[in-house]
Amino acid sequence: xxxxxxxxxxxxxxxxxxxxxxxxxxxxxxxxxxxxxxxxxxxxxxxxxxxxxxxxxxxxxxxxxxxxxxxxxxxxxxxxxxxxxxxxxxxxxxxxxxxxxxxxxxxxxxxxxxxxxxxxxxxxxxxxxxxxxxxxxxxxxxxxxxxxxxxxxxxxxxxxxxxxxxxxxxxxxxxxxxxxxxxxxxxxxxxxxxxxxxxxxxxxxxxxxxxxxxxxxxxxxxxxxxxxxxxxxxxxxxxxxxxxxxxxxxxxxxxxxxxxxxxxxxxxxxxxxxxxxxxxxxxxxxxxxxxxxxxxxxxxxxxxxxxxxxxxxxxxxxxxxxxxxxxxxxxxxx
Ligand code: PEP
Ligand code: MN
Numbered sequence: 001x002x003x004x005x006x007x008x009x010x011x012x013x014x015x016x017x018x019x020x021x022x023x024x025x026x027x028x029x030x031x032x033x034x035x036x037x038x039x040x041x042x043x044x045x046x047x048x049x050x051x052x053x054x055x056x057x058x059x060x061x062x063x064x065x066x067x068x069x070x071x072x073x074x075x076x077x078x079x080x081x082x083x084x085x086x087x088x089x090x091x092x093x094x095x096x097x098x099x100x101x102x103x104x105x106x107x108x109x110x111x112x113x114x115x116x117x118x119x120x121x122x123x124x125x126x127x128x129x130x131x132x133x134x135x136x137x138x139x140x141x142x143x144x145x146x147x148x149x150x151x152x153x154x155x156x157x158x159x160x161x162x163x164x165x166x167x168x169x170x171x172x173x174x175x176x177x178x179x180x181x182x183x184x185x186x187x188x189x190x191x192x193x194x195x196x197x198x199x200x201x202x203x204x205x206x207x208x209x210x211x212x213x214x215x216x217x218x219x220x221x222x223x224x225x226x227x228x229x230x231x232x233x234x235x236x237x238x239x240x241x242x243x244x245x246x247x248x249x250x251x252x253x254x255x256x257x258x259x260x261x262x263x264x265x266x267x268x269x270x271x272x273x274x275x276x277x278x279x280x281x282x283x284x285x286x287x288x289x290x291x292x293x294x295x296x297x298x299x300x301x302x303x304x305x306x307x308x309x310x311x312x313x314x315x316x317x318x319x320x321x322x323x324x325x326x327x328x329x330x331x332x333x334x
Pocket of ligand 1: 103129133183184185186207237272
């Protein structure tokens, strides 16, 4: 971290600041020029309050020269992380996973039918929401604990591992048999929730918040890893921009950017990113071409009757076609 001091700062004032910084266990390198004085802060600057430092009367500006995230940082962990789901499925480091299923679990027949269909079409993980974060309190909120029970029935019937969203800490005990805990976009910065799932050793699919920067996404992943859970999968699901034609704007450039910054795998969700079924296959293909480590897609056996997100849900046939195209793209990219 670098702090530039204002023109006219006296040597006494600079020394006073240096002593204050040294109390934070930092080495401080002073370079005095004719016009400006620069302090180079060396050591663990992750605890330095940049805004506070910036607000001091003698400080002109402060710049970070290293990232505030450590455990997720590729610099300290050059090899790709491979996240293992139940010794069955691997994500990352060249292992690609297709995660598919309905937005929400509705009935036993529905979830089992979709699970069998997506498995037949090549999915490795079944998704389905039991606890749903809905914008309206009057919309279908999910079946809750009963939904988890139905997901387990689908897991038994197909052998597919389950990915489902945890919204509230009080439900964590109910997730003992869930294979991937999803932290949704709305909870990406629910730091208490992140810390608690960080205490488990379960794979966590962390979705990017609708207005979150990549640094904020990585800091949220850092929360989980700093509690000891290294099994974090990042998920790009579209961000809010001024464009209203699509539900969100899929930020595909984040895939290579994240791959440069972190060793964690990156999955793309073209369903929530676009909100329209016909846009999902081309964006899934683009995600595969961008180097994503997996794709998460909403699939429903009868999209027009879905209780949630029908407009963006694919039929099992459409999903099978998408999967075929993604395979071709991945083969071509090898
Ligand atoms: C979902 O995956 O069903 C979901 C609600 O996603 P997001 O948190 O990305 O909106
Ligand atoms: Mn959905």
